[in-house]
Amino acid sequence: MSKAVVATTSMAGCFGCHMSFLDIDERILDLIELVEFNKSPINDIKHFTKQCDIGLLEGGCANSENVEVLKEFRKHCKILVSVGECALMGGLPAMRNGLPIKECIDEAYLNAPTTKNCNPNRILPNDDELPMLLDRVYPCHEIVKIDYFLPGCPPRADLIWNALYALVTGDELKLPYEVFKYD
Amino acid sequence: MSEFVSFKIDGKQCMGRAGEYITEAAERNSIYIPTLCNYKDTAPKASCRVCTVKVNGRVMTSCTTPLQEGMEIENETAEIQDIRSGIIELLFAEGNHLCPSCEKSGSCELQALGYRFRMMVPRFPYLFPVREIDASHPRLIKDHNRCILCKRCVRVMKDEKGRSFFAFYKRGAKLEITVAPELADKITDEVAQKAMDVCPTGALLRKRQGWDVPVGKRLFDMKPIGSEFEQVK
Numbered sequence: 034m035s036k037a038v039v040a041t042t043s044m045a046g047c048f049g050c051h052m053s054f055l056d057i058d059e060r061i062l063d064l065i066e067l068v069e070f071n072k073s074p075i076n077d078i079k080h081f082t083k084q085c086d087i088g089l090l091e092g093g094c095a096n097s098e099n100v101e102v103l104k105e106f107r108k109h110c111k112i113l114v115s116v117g118e119c120a121l122m123g124g125l126p127a128m129r130n131g132l133p134i135k136e137c138i139d140e141a142y143l144n145a146p147t148t149k150n151c152n153p154n155r156i157l158p159n160d161d162e163l164p165m166l167l168d169r170v171y172p173c174h175e176i177v178k179i180d181y182f183l184p185g186c187p188p189r190a191d192l193i194w195n196a197l198y199a200l201v202t203g204d205e206l207k208l209p210y211e212v213f214k215y216d
Numbered sequence: 217m218s219e220f221v222s223f224k225i226d227g228k229q230c231m232g233r234a235g236e237y238i239t240e241a242a243e244r245n246s247i248y249i250p251t252l253c254n255y256k257d258t259a260p261k262a263s264c265r266v267c268t269v270k271v272n273g274r275v276m277t278s279c280t281t282p283l284q285e286g287m288e289i290e291n292e293t294a295e296i297q298d299i300r301s302g303i304i305e306l307l308f309a310e311g312n313h314l315c316p317s318c319e320k321s322g323s324c325e326l327q328a329l330g331y332r333f334r335m336m337v338p339r340f341p342y343l344f345p346v347r348e349i350d351a352s353h354p355r356l357i358k359d360h361n362r363c364i365l366c367k368r369c370v371r372v373m374k375d376e377k378g379r380s381f382f383a384f385y386k387r388g389a390k391l392e393i394t395v396a397p398e399l400a401d402k403i404t405d406e407v408a409q410k411a412m413d414v415c416p417t418g419a420l421l422r423k424r425q426g427w428d429v430p431v432g433k434r435l436f437d438m439k440p441i442g443s444e445f446e447q448v449k
Contacts, residue, residue: 186316215315
């Protein structure tokens with residue numbers, strides 16, 4: 034049987050979910066028997082080279098690049114899984130959702146204690162190469178169809194492992210109380 | 217003297233006193249009916265509807281329905297569980313419930329119900345309402361993002377004359393809790409702590425103290441909410 038192909042990405046996230054994924058310890062040896070990775074920060078493949086079975090998404094959509102990556106994942110993956118609070122509801126970045134973007138940018142580049150005195154020309158990042166910020170941070174399932182959700186900040190390693198194992202083998206998902214958390 | 221009556225929950229024969237509320241009778245029969253706005257020794261309010269059951273085929277709130285002889289109550293059927301889960305999901309979608317950054321996380325009853333129903337993500341779109349955090353009181357923080365308007369603080373937190381420390385303020389979608397101005401000075405650290413404990417979410421927080429219980433030892437870290445009733449056999 035050929036291995037399941039997995040792709041992962043971190044959009045508006047902190048890479049904590051990827052760290053938690055690596056927290057499966059010695060089961061990483063079982064993992065490489067079970068799946069092969071395509072586009073993912075784990076193996077540093079930047080672009081999809083084939084169709085994948087499972088896409089693991091960390092982080093919500095805060096800018097135009099995140100949306101582009103997410104749509105690319107939907108195109109190349111049979112099953113998409115939102116991993117972690119940010120992918121599910123925007124998480125910490127979504128705390129800006131009530132604020133005007135100008136206020137956020139001004140705070141980051143003009144008024145913050147670390148930038149206040151070192152930006153005398155009051156330059157704001159404005160380059161065609163830079164992705165545009167969205168009006169607010171969107172959960173992944175508000176942009177494309179998401180098939181499964183794994184909550185947690187980060188989701189416990191056991192939860193990610195159980196879910197991935199269940200998806201690949203077709204077994205029922207084990208969901209013990211201790212691994213199912215929102216924080 | 218109240219008379220004893222027999223009734224059934226999900227087909228299980230139970231005994232209780234006539235006129236007591238269904239939630240209380242169920243607990244004494246080792247059956248947990250999830251509640252959120254209900255608080256021990258306080259008159260029920262039925263504002264959250266999480267304790268919804270079917271009594272003789274009709275949907276009712278079990279915290280305000282007095283027990284009668286021969287009631288046939290549906291508690292853990294798929295239909296009822298879906299209604300309850302839907303209510304929890306609505307509450308999560310309606311406010312800004314950022315569990316990772318909340319001091320009450322792990323001891324929050326709303327979160328614990330989410331765990332109990334294994335809510336992965338609300339079925340409803342998030343509203344992301346714009347609400348304020350009011351830290352003007354010297355001992356108390358009010359975070360309206362997390363308030364579910366259950367009125368627990370208004371009903372439970374009273375001074376020695378029976379006046380409520382908290383009250384509802386404004387109307388409709390703008391409704392929020394506020395501290396009664398004439399009693400604001402009377403909120404000591406102890407009162408603030410009790411308000412924090414009474415609040416089912418993290419909407420009321422005592423100042424200058426938080427994150428004091430390590431992860432793993434918080435109320436609902438290891439045991440689901442309601443398991444204390446179910447274990448008594």
